[in-house]
Amino acid sequence: MNFLDEERQAWKESVRRWLDREVGREYVRKCDMDRAFPYEAYEKAAKLGFHRLLVPDADGGDGGDVFSYALMCESLSAYGVDFSVAIAGGIFTAMNFSLHGTPDQKQRFLQPFMRGELRFPISMSEPGAGSDVANVQTRAERDGDHYVLNGQKLWCSGAANRGAVILMLVRTAQTPDKRAGLSVLIVPNDLPGLTIRPLQTLARRSVVTTEIFLDNVRVPAANLLGAEGQGFHIIAGEHLALERVAVAASYVGNAQGAVDDALAYAKQRVQFGKPIFEFQVIRHMLADMQTQTDAARLLTYRAADLAAQGLPCRKEVAMAKLFASETLQTVSRQAVQIFGGLGTTPEADVERYFREGMQATIGGGTSQIQRTIIAQELRV
Numbered sequence: 382m383n384f385l386d387e388e389r390q391a392w393k394e395s396v397r398r399w400l401d402r403e404v405g406r407e408y409v410r411k412c413d414m415d416r417a418f419p420y421e422a423y424e425k426a427a428k429l430g431f432h433r434l435l436v437p438d439a440d441g442g443d444g445g446d447v448f449s450y451a452l453m454c455e456s457l458s459a460y461g462v463d464f465s466v467a468i469a470g471g472i473f474t475a476m477n478f479s480l481h482g483t484p485d486q487k488q489r490f491l492q493p494f495m496r497g498e499l500r501f502p503i504s505m506s507e508p509g510a511g512s513d514v515a516n517v518q519t520r521a522e523r524d525g526d527h528y529v530l531n532g533q534k535l536w537c538s539g540a541a542n543r544g545a546v547i548l549m550l551v552r553t554a555q556t557p558d559k560r561a562g563l564s565v566l567i568v569p570n571d572l573p574g575l576t577i578r579p580l581q582t583l584a585r586r587s588v589v590t591t592e593i594f595l596d597n598v599r600v601p602a603a604n605l606l607g608a609e610g611q612g613f614h615i616i617a618g619e620h621l622a623l624e625r626v627a628v629a630a631s632y633v634g635n636a637q638g639a640v641d642d643a644l645a646y647a648k649q650r651v652q653f654g655k656p657i658f659e660f661q662v663i664r665h666m667l668a669d670m671q672t673q674t675d676a677a678r679l680l681t682y683r684a685a686d687l688a689a690q691g692l693p694c695r696k697e698v699a700m701a702k703l704f705a706s707e708t709l710q711t712v713s714r715q716a717v718q719i720f721g722g723l724g725t726t727p728e729a730d731v732e733r734y735f736r737e738g739m740q741a742t743i744g745g746g747t748s749q750i751q752r753t754i755i756a757q758e759l760r761v
Contacts, residue, residue, distance in 0.1 A: 382683075384448075384679075384682040384683070384685075384686050385682075389448065389449070389452060392449060392452055392453075393452040393453075393455065393456055394456075396452070396453050396456035396457060397456040397459065399426075399429065400456060400457060400459060400460070403422070403425055404419075404422050404425075404464075406459075406460040406730060408422065409460040409461050409464045409587075410460070410727065410728070410730060410733070412464070412467075412586075412587040413461065413463060413586045413587055413727070413733055414586075414727050416579075416586045416587070416589060417587060418467060418539075418542045418543075418587055418588065418589065419464060419467050419468065419587055420543065422464075422467075422468060423467065423468055423497060423500075424497045426468050426469075426497070427495065427496060427497025428497065430443060431453065431468065431469065431472070432471070432472055432475065432494060432495045432496075432497060433495050434449060434450055434453065434472055435447075435450055435472055435473060435475060435476050435479075436475055436476070436479055436491065436495060437479050440478075440479050440487055440491060441491075441492065441495065442475075442479070442495065446689040447623060447626055447685055447688040447689045448682075448685040448686055448688075448689040449689075450469070450472060450473065450623075450626075450627060450685075451626055451627060451629075451630035451681065451682075451685040452630070452685075453469055453472075454469050454627045454628075454630040454631045454634065455630040455631065455633050455634035455637075455678075455681075456634060457469055457631070457634065458630075458631040458632070458633075458634030458635040458638070459634055459635070459637070459638040459641075460635075460638060460730065460733075461587075461635060461638075461730075461733050461734065461737055462584070462628070462631045462632060462634075462635045462709075462737040462740075462741065463584060463585055463586060463587045463588055463733075463737060464587060465631045465634065465635075466538065466539075466585070466588050466628075466631070467539070467587050467588045469627070470501075470502075470538070470539070470588070470627075471494065471499075471500050471501035471502070471539075473620070473623045473624060473627055474501035474502075474503055474548060474620070475491060475494055475495070475501060476623065477548060477565070477606060477615055477616075477620060478490060478491040478494075478606070479491070480615075481565075481606050481607035481611070481615055482606060483603075485603065486567065486603075486604070486606065490546055490567060494546075498544055499544045499545075499546050500539055500542055500543075500544050500545045500546070501545075501546060501547075501548060502537055502538055502539035502540050502542075502545055502546075502547050502548070503537070503547070503548050503616065503620065503624075504534045504537040504540065504547050504548065504549040504550065504568075504593060505517070505534075505550045505616055505617070506534065506535045506536040506537070507519060507532070507533060507534055507535055508533060508535055511535075511536075512746070512747060512749075512750050514550070514613070514616075514617045515559040515560045515563070515613060515617070516559060517550050517551065517552055517563055518532055518552060519531070519532025519533065519534060519549070519550075519551045519552060519595060520532055520551065520552055521551040521552065521553045521564065521566060521600070522553075523553075523602065524599075525602075526601065526602050526603075527599045527600060527601055527602055528551075528553070528566060528599070528600045528601075528602060528604075528605070529597055529598070529599055529600075530549075530551060530566070530568070530574075530595040530597075530598040530599075530600060531595055531596060531597060531598075532551070532595050533592065533593065533594055533595070534549065534592065534593040534595070535592045535593075536580075536590055536592070536744075537590070537591050537592070537593055538585050538588045538589065538590045538591070539588045539589065539591075540570055540577050540591045540593055541570065541577045541579055541589055541591050542570075542588075542589065545569075545570040546567060546568070546569050546570070547567075547568040547569075547570060547593075548565055548566075548567060548568075548606065548616070549565065549566050549567075549568045550563055550564075550565055550612050550613075550616050550617075551563070551564055551565075551566055551612070552564075553609050553610070553612075554609065554610065556610075560613035560617075561610050561613075562610065563610070563612035563613045563616075564605060564606075564607075564608075564609045564610060564611065564612040565605070565606040565607060565611070565612045565615050565616055566600050566604055566605060566606065567600075567604040567605075567606055568598070568600055568604070572598050572599070572600065573598070573599070574595060574596045574597050574598040574599070575593065575594075575595060575598050576593070576594040576595075576596070577591050577592075577593050577594075578591060578592050578593075578594070579591050580592060582740075583736050583739055583740060584736045584737045584739065584740035585740065585744075621745075621746065622688070622694075622695065622698050623688070624745055625698050625699070625701070625702040625745055625746060626681070626684050626685050626688055626698055626701065626702075628702060628705075628706075628741070628744070628745045629677070629680075629681040629684065629698075629701040629702045629704075629705040629706070630681050630685065630705075632677065632705035632706050632708065632709040632738075632741050633674065633677050633678045633681050633705050633708075633709075635709055635713070635734055635737055635738075636670075636673070636674040636677060636705070636708050636709045636712045636713070636734075637674050637678075638730075638734065639670070639709070639712045639713045639715075639716040639731055639734045640667065640670045640671050640674055640712060640716070642716060642729075642730060642731055642734075643666075643667060643670065643715070643716040643719040643720065643731065644658070644667055646719060646720055646723075647663050647667065647719055657719070663719060666715050666718070666719060667719075669715075670711075670712045670715050670716070673708045673711060673712060674708060674712060676704065676708070677701075677704050677705040677708040677709075680697070680700050680701045680704050680705065681701040681705055683697055683701070684697040684698045684700070684701040685701075695754060695758055696754065696755055696758035696759075699746075699751040699752075699754040699755050699758075700751070700755055702745065702746060702751050703748055703751035703752060703755070705741075706738075706741035706742045706748065707741075707742060707748060709734070709737065709738040709741050710738035710739060710741060710742055711738075712738070713731060713734040713735040713737070713738040714735055714738065716731040716734060716735070717729075717731050717732065717735050
């Protein structure tokens with residue numbers, strides 16, 4: 382099945398042209414090496430309307446669908462998943478404001494986001510709540526017209542960046558069903574009592590992964606997204622499904638980048654009197670790499686197409702995330718092997734792809750969680 386009609390293909394190609402013309406691999410590499418957020422590229426993307434993509438027309442957006450968003454993420458990831466997350470990660474978060482936000486919240490947060498002034502990191506995980514999202518313990522206790530937050534969050538990408546407004550999953554009630562006591566609060570990153578510490582992680586160097594400490598942080602009650610008790614549905618239901626389509630597409634884009642870079646290098650690297658591409662062992666490695674990448678792309682397009690139609694796709698999304706992440710891990714490792722010693726240096730770029738591949742099977746839901754979801758959805 383051909384998932385790309387003429388309009389979708391044109392959109393995918395236009396994003397890639399923008400990446401090459403206005404950004405370039407050297408800029409992406411420098412942001413990674415400096416552990417610096419790509420503010421300049423982020424603002425350029427916002428001016429072109431990228432951040433309006435998934436926002437409905439009624440809220441001033443372009444009313445695009447999930448498939449268009451997946452294609453954007455794929456193209457933006459040619460030189461690294463981290464760059465795509467930095468530019469486009471908040472776009473699906475913006476949908477939460479459209480779906481659940483009040484008119485005041487849309488005015489204060491959604492409109493500035495579409496102009497490129499704000500960023501929307503998500504904070505779910507905690508030291509005791511990783512894959513078990515419902516085990517969140519960070520407390521939000523009502524005190525008049527504020528919530529008072531105490532606790533610790535972990536693995537939040539982008540919380541320390543300028544203009545970051547964190548959508549934070551917190552516990553507003555103790556309930557027999559742990560999920561029923563969770564809510565989402567909109568937490569600007571400059572509130573008193575909020576301490577954000579960058580972590581030295583293998584990947585996500587440009588976005589910057591952080592841990593967050595909350596000591597009597599007062600958040601206006603007007604910053605409650607949706608109703609109390611809806612947090613698990615908003616973040617772990619709607620949000621995670623869309624996130625997994627997006628990251629699967631990003632992994633496909635970066636895997637293709639690894640194949641392209643390895644192929645170009647194999648054709649120009651001469652050993653034993655001829656390009657190493659002339660050796661069958663290298664040709665077969667590249668053939669396997671491209672085959673795996675194409676298979677991951679088809680699984681991802683299937684999931685994105687179903688999601689765009691509003692059809693059930695829990696299993697398909699999990700399959701896409703699982704296979705695309707493991708493909709990036711395998712393909713990037715093979716790319717480093719083809720590059721040899723050069724492949725272990727930042728200048729080769731495949732070193733960065735390899736680091737991203739190692740993170741891919743963990744972030745956004747581990748491979749083990751994806752296999753569990755797929756098994757749950759199997760039918761005779």
